[in-house]
Amino acid sequence: MFGVMLMATDCRLKEQLPDLTREIVSTFTSLGTINHLEHSSLPSMEKVAEIVEDLKEVLYPGYRRRQNLHFGNVTYHIGDLVDALHDKLTEQLGCALRHEGVPTGEGGTEEVDFEALGQVKAIEFLRQLPELRRVLAEDVQAAYDGDPAARSLDEVILCYPGVEAVTVYRLAHVLYRLGVPLIPRMMTEWAHMRTGIDIHPGAGIGRSFFIDHGTGVVVGQTCEIGDNVKLYQGVTLGALSFPKDERGELIRGKKRHPTIEDGVVIYANVGSSVWLTRGIEPHTVVTMEKPSLRYKGRGADSAVELGHEYYI
Amino acid sequence: MFGVMLMATDCRLKEQLPDLTREIVSTFTSLGTINHLEHSSLPSMEKVAEIVEDLKEVLYPGYRRRQNLHFGNVTYHIGDLVDALHDKLTEQLGCALRHEGVPTGEGGTEEVDFEALGQVKAIEFLRQLPELRRVLAEDVQAAYDGDPAARSLDEVILCYPGVEAVTVYRLAHVLYRLGVPLIPRMMTEWAHMRTGIDIHPGAGIGRSFFIDHGTGVVVGQTCEIGDNVKLYQGVTLGALSFPKDERGELIRGKKRHPTIEDGVVIYANVGSSVWLTRGIEPHTVVTMEKPSLRYKGRGADSAVELGHEYYI
């Protein structure tokens, strides 16, 4: 009886679905902005994530995917990964470059072989990996040196979200400088999802960079950060203002984020309660005045000290 | 020798496991609150996540899963998804409705066909999708218009966690208003996990809403937000107080979160250092007084300006 009643209900209601499908599909014409119905594909977030995982395996072999790597077999493993990365990057970079199209004056899109261009940039990118390993080794060391809770470099590589976010940023930044659209941001947003750390691939960041804990950190597109800088969770290096053009539209790509010089430490959640809107001389410790307190209850007569201390 | 020793140790220790299993199972009786051992199933987080991914594919076709969609094949793709969504939603909504049970006075649970009820609500929900696409197209446009780093609408759809969180919230809110228990919150918590943005499905949010960066944003259950509002990372729209009843238990469901009117921008981390506890007139810019500073070192004589600026 139960089943019969359900099946009866089921059929009549389901007959509405073809009409509903037609109604949804009709919005693909009326709202062209949020559907991509063209024969050329966009880059795929799933494949970009796979590329990043492959790259992490090349950069930090033995930590993540493949166990029992040693000097006798590691060349085969890396060679295989590099070969596969070449093919995946060529395809995805080709999609991204085709999407962006060709700047005016350089001939129509028809004439450009975007996959070949993708391959050229893929090779240029892969050639940076040895140097990136040198830079990342310093970032990992900076994390160990900067955190009393760290017990070994291996723990830092296995566990630290700051190292993950900075690794992905450094990869994305190389692609950004090679003029690849979309994919650098897809990479850093994939890391943002995993770590809570949002570094725009356009930011410039020096050597030995460490972000501890990291959730809520935002580093904007036009930030410039020197060497030996340490950020804590919740620090925003955000924009001061958004200039608009004469039509009231945002001007894109101008410098609007802060510059942080060598050796700076920014403690937790700066950017939230403090907006430093002008530059500071080197070798200066900035401390906020302690705010006044009101307190009720047993502690009312005790000396409570409430310190705002921001070192920048 | 090594292997033998291990096997010997292994067997004797493993003999403790059946006793341990019995001890764990005995807590399922003594602690009934954190085990669900009934013949009726709860909704499944895995299946709810699958439903959300299917819905995103319907709302933003061509961006995520299926490549090479065009007007010649998209109807089959969407029709297939809508059909599958009908079945998955009917099942999961049925589980959720059965879990909540029937309000007193409407007859026993035995008499209610929860799966049929689930189907009715599933159809009502799916019928909202064309209108939701119109609303989401405005949200995507608001994101592009509000962020100088955005290069295209496609980048916004592919990468922006704020768009992901708002999309899932809008879906969940429709189910919430249809009186579906559990599943709306499961949806928004799934988005919270992926984006760091925690919007309660009960909140009311107007059109052209944009959250930039987003990590740490909290929008509470009884918030009301107007049109053209923009929030930055770390903004809490939280409760002021939690009234309790005469037995000392929290009163649930009362208005306790702020109302934000049209055209408001709330900058990063407001809610952390500022608690605005009363309403503000329209067209007002709220700025905190600059706090006093102490500084040591070379910068001690320079003019350092530290600004708290919150525009609400």
Place this chain on the structure above:
Amino acid sequence: MFGVMLMATDCRLKEQLPDLTREIVSTFTSLGTINHLEHSSLPSMEKVAEIVEDLKEVLYPGYRRRQNLHFGNVTYHIGDLVDALHDKLTEQLGCALRHEGVPTGEGGTEEVDFEALGQVKAIEFLRQLPELRRVLAEDVQAAYDGDPAARSLDEVILCYPGVEAVTVYRLAHVLYRLGVPLIPRMMTEWAHMRTGIDIHPGAGIGRSFFIDHGTGVVVGQTCEIGDNVKLYQGVTLGALSFPKDERGELIRGKKRHPTIEDGVVIYANVGSSVWLTRGIEPHTVVTMEKPSLRYKGRGADSAVELGHEYYI
């Protein structure tokens, strides 16, 4: 023509890859710090995550993976999980213990059977599960009692990231106290990735603990937290200072994080705008003085009240 051109380009560029592979592999010798090329394996993040998911299924049966559990079949399900957990934990704990090696004076690593030691600790760990269920039942109750938006204990278990993070922390803390290296931190960082809540496995946390919303919460290694404590999103219980030894290196493992006593509530984002650097008497409400305001526009004449209120 297109395809031919591509294939021609393809071959010549791909010939660079073997050289590139050799160059990358050569950095595995020059930069030994960020590659693990030894015959012994490190613990695997993927397997540790699988262990945590299995443990959640034992602790909260019927909520996540397996549907239709009841008292007639649950013993088989739990017995099977406990058996598999024994094997997985023995292997992973063995890897972690071998990595850390043997303290000086206890004989060479050669003589220690790390897998047998892993098994002993795996059994000691599993024996804590019945007690952990009792503790977690109180945490779940505290979440329900502390949040007016919660509609049922089931919703709390299915959806609340705070419950997820605290569950994983409590598991990791047991392993930490058993002296297992690496794996406790891998567990809490896995939860950090999913919830935005970063609790070091070394922290000590009392009963009935609740973190609401949670994104951005940091609880440091040497924190001590009493019973019935409630934290909101963005709260940092961080270190005050990092003492260094005579060589300028951080001293690791010393107490450097705050102690929070019973019944304390810390509201959203405390630790960002307030740094409480000294202890407070019990039964005291701490409130910051309201800061001065500047405002422009229509609201300039209205009475705007801006309250900083931190209850600690």
